[in-house]
Amino acid sequence: MSDLSELRFFRTPAHPCSYLEERQAATLFVDPQTRLDAGLYSELSRLGFRRSGDYLYRPHCDGCRACVPARVRVADFQPRRRHKRLRRRNADLTVSEEPARYTREVYRLYARYIDQRHGDGDMFPPSEEQFTSFLTCDWADTRFYCFRDPEHRLVAVAVTDLLDDGLSAVYTFFDPDQPDRGLGVNALLWQIQAAHRLGMPYLYLGYWIRQCQKMSYKSQYRPLELLDGGEWRELPEPGSENGR
Known part of the structure; x- marks a missing residue:
């Protein structure tokens, strides 16, 4: 198991939500410089992260928890x-x-x-x-x-x-x-x-x-x-x- 406490994350600025009208969204990304592999990807998936290309992310919006990992x-x-x-x-x-x-x-x-x-x-x-x-x-x-x-x-x-x-x-x-x-x-x-x-x-x-x-x-x-x-x-x- 990886030491997840050593990972760095970056949060995007707020932007219009793609799913809910009149809401602002923000996304938390794993530092793109992190050496990722299938094992770390699996661990982060259990914490609600998803993959888009080479990036791992999850929603991180102020005052909203509408996006629930499933x-x-x-x-x-x-x-x-x-x-x-x-x-x-x-x-x-x-x-x-x-x-x-x-x-x-x-x-x-x-x-x-x-x-x-x-x-x-x-x-x-x-x-x-x-x-x-x-x-x-x-x-x-x-x-x-x-x-x-x-x-x-x-x-x-x-x-x-x-x-x-x-x-x-x-x-x-x-x-x-x-x-x-x-x-x-x-x-x-x-x-x-x-x-x-x-x-x-x-x-x-x-x-x-x-x-x-x-x-x-x-x-x-x-x-x-x-x-x-x-x-x-x-x-x-x-x-x-x-x-x-």
């Missing part, structure tokens, strides 16, 4: 009926594990996804340099899980890091012209199964934000554990006694 306990995961229907709908897809690197095929899908789904976001407009700096990393064990249809067309990519206690779902992008397939949900369900096959206890999902619809969907994958006051606690089912 992970699925994969051995106990219970797919819902809609999950089972969606998996059957995508049973014709094949999945291959490919190196985490720029290729024209993967980048074209990424650019289409960003253009159509996130034209008002921080990643627009997409570029080859931005793709590489955001998704690839020199020190992490990163895989591109590529989903292809029966005609061998690439329809989704799940960018996934291997940690010592699970997988980290870094980012998923998919064909925006096939909404009926639910390709993003399908990729997440596949990652849960992949973690289970590898004997890993968790799939790390990033941040759960109750007030933000595009982030609150993560509560559909249960049992979901949230990092609360330094401890991982299971999110109660709606209507349960502990959740009232």
Whole structure:
């Protein structure tokens, strides 16, 4: 285990929050000069940090704790009926594990996804340099899980890091012209199964934000554990006694 007390961190200036309107956000980064490796990455993931390119970060906002680190306990995961229907709908897809690197095929899908789904976001407009700096990393064990249809067309990519206690779902992008397939949900369900096959206890999902619809969907994958006051606690089912 690393001596985390020796790490240095930097905090960004306040800036408009990407998820909640009329809020200011700030981010805590591990010093970019730190020699990072998969072991330290795993330790920091258990403390709520995420990876973006070669950087490790977590939200550090004044007076706001809306972004809560979340992970699925994969051995106990219970797919819902809609999950089972969606998996059957995508049973014709094949999945291959490919190196985490720029290729024209993967980048074209990424650019289409960003253009159509996130034209008002921080990643627009997409570029080859931005793709590489955001998704690839020199020190992490990163895989591109590529989903292809029966005609061998690439329809989704799940960018996934291997940690010592699970997988980290870094980012998923998919064909925006096939909404009926639910390709993003399908990729997440596949990652849960992949973690289970590898004997890993968790799939790390990033941040759960109750007030933000595009982030609150993560509560559909249960049992979901949230990092609360330094401890991982299971999110109660709606209507349960502990959740009232």
